[in-house]
Amino acid sequence: MTEVVRAYGLDGLPLGALLVVLLVVVLARSHATYWAGRAVARGARYEGERRHGPALWQRTVDRLARFATTPLARTGLRMVHRWGPVAVTFAYLTVGVQSAVFAAAGLLRMPYLRFTVASLPGSLAWALVWGTVGMSAVWGALALAAGSPWGLAVLVAVAVVVTGVAVHARRRRRAAPAPATTATSAR
Template identity: 45%
Template structure:
């Protein structure tokens, strides 16, 4: 088998570590850029408010553990890295937390993650039925995600408009 699955553990770990470091830092810096850009607009009144300053102080002080632990989750990791950037978490706290989280993530994916992926590919290659089952599960997961996103968007739109939510409960904002 070619690609990262054929690499020895040390190399797979190294490649995955670099990938997650680049991705998490890109997300952090995107958040920093958005925060900086927002401070040049009318949002500056909100972004410089006492409540946002308190949140930034909390992120600066307590955010490092949240950043490190977020690497053990799926989906939440990106939100935490973006929030660290938006909250202008100092690099002296963010980078060590990201390194620790990236080590955990790379170790998990270089062992369990790649083994599971390799097993799924082997099952699909060895049995047409397994391949169809994997494709159906992927399609169901994608469809469920799409439906959930649409539902959340409708709820947000209804709530923002001051109307009723999808459950028929009138919102008075």
């Protein structure tokens, strides 16, 4: 476990302190994503000094506005529509839809207190999993790979393949034509 604590630059801190740090980090990330979703829903615009370009916040809101039209965002919206705050809680234990669910909660203007209450058990579980099992597995895999040149080669090959598949899938989604919608009106 000391390798995990050292990996976070928190050498010498007890596991409880590490978990608190992870909890704060995950809460900050999820709540920032929620508020960016609220800003997109509100149509927020940065009205500050123009000569320095858009602020980081505006770039984040603009990026989330573009993201809101993707299939992943629609998945997050469906989850929040169907499950409400429960989707927020369990999103912390998923891979790939966390940000979509948090942003969807903001886009749908879920009351902040409800979002916060739903995010606490999920973020606690996330911090516990990553602070113990998750980071131990990551560092164990890296130590195994570093101990063997073949292990390192396999780890790099797997990373290259996973990255290639992800990039290819993303390009296919972007290149795919939008489904045509036809509206027929009954008069």
